[in-house]
Amino acid sequence: MYPTFATPHNFLGTANRDREAKLCVAGIPFDIGTTNRPGARFGPHAIRHASRMLLDGDHPQFWVDPATMPLADLGDFSIALGDIGESLQLIETQAQGLRHLLALGGDHTITLPLLRALASRVGPVGLVHFDAHVDTWPDSFGQRYGHGSPFFHAINEGLIDPRRSIQVGIRSPVQRSVHDWTLQQGVSIVPAMAVHEDGPAAIAARIRAVIGDGPAYLSFDIDAIDPAFAPGTGTPEIGGLATWQVQAILRRLEKVRFVGMDVVEVAPAYDVAEVTALAAATIVWEYLALLSASPDRSQN
Ligand SMILES: [Mn+2]
Secondary structure, eight states, rough: OGGGGGSSSSSGGGGOTTTTSSEEEEEEEEOOOSSSSOGGGHHHHHHHHHHGGSSSSSOOOTTTOOOGEEEEEEOOOOOOOOOHHHHHHHHHHHHHSSSEEEEEEEEEGHHHHHHHHHHHHHSSEEEEEEEOOOOSOHHHHHHHTTTTEEEEEHHTTTTTEEEEEEEEOSSSOHHHHHHHHHHTTOOOEEEEEHHHHHHHHHHHHHHHHHTTOOOOOOOOGOOOOOOTOOOOOOSOOOOOOOOHHHHHHHOOOTTEEEEEEEOOOGGGGOOOOOOHHHHHHHHHHHHHHHHOOOOOOOGG
C-alpha cells in the first residue's frame, strides 16, 4: 500500500498492462502537429503523475472509485520521431482492436488516427468536443495534418457524424470561412461565453440533445479551460471554462453512450503547480466515473 505520492507512475497507479482490458489508457507523446508552443509530448507523463492524487476515495457523485474499474495502462504508443504521416499510421495501428481507449495526448493531431481506428470498428460516431478552437482548419500554415485540422479530416473522411457533433468552449480568433464551413457541415458550436451565460445544466442538455442515443467520442482539448486554471498548453485563449464548469457539464452526461475519449494539449513546461496536469487527469477520472453510472454499461 503506497501513499498517493509514492504510487508508481501509471495512470491511477494501475499495474495492469493487458491490451484485452475493458478500459485501456495509453499515452501518445506526439507534438509536432502544434502551430505555436510545442511540449505536449510530455503530457502523458504529467497526467499520469497527477492522476495519483485521485487515489484516495470514491467519486463524490457517482460513488465509484475509478481505480477499481477494469483499467489497464498500456504505456505510451510508439511514434515516428519527426514524421507526422508515419506517426499517424503508427497511432492508428496501435489503437486498433482495443475495446475502449482513453488516450493521453499529445497534441490534437492524434485524435484523427484514433477516430480512424474507432470508426473502422463502430462506424461514424457522435463527437463531444471541448476546445477553445474549432480545429476544422483545412490546413495550418500549409501543414495538412496538424493540431488545427483533425475534425476537418474526420468530417471529410466520414469518421464522425457532424449532425451528432458539438464543440464546447470555442472562442479563439478564426477565419469566418472556417467557422461557417463547420456550421454548414451540421456541427453545433457552443462558444465559451454561452457556457458562462447559460450555465452548465443548459449546455449539458444541449449536448445530450445533439448526441442522442448513438455511440459518442469525447475529445477534450485542455485549452477549452481558461488559462487561469490550465496554463500548461500550447495555444491558450482567455475567457475559457472554469474547471468546475467542466465537471458540472460532464457529470450530467451519464446517458451519453461514450465509446472512447482523449485529453490532449497538456504541455507541462508552461504549467504552474501541476494544475493543468491535475485538470487533465481529473477529466479522465470523471469520464471513468461517468461510464460506471451509464445505464448502458455493457456497451462500455
Ligand atoms: Mn484542439
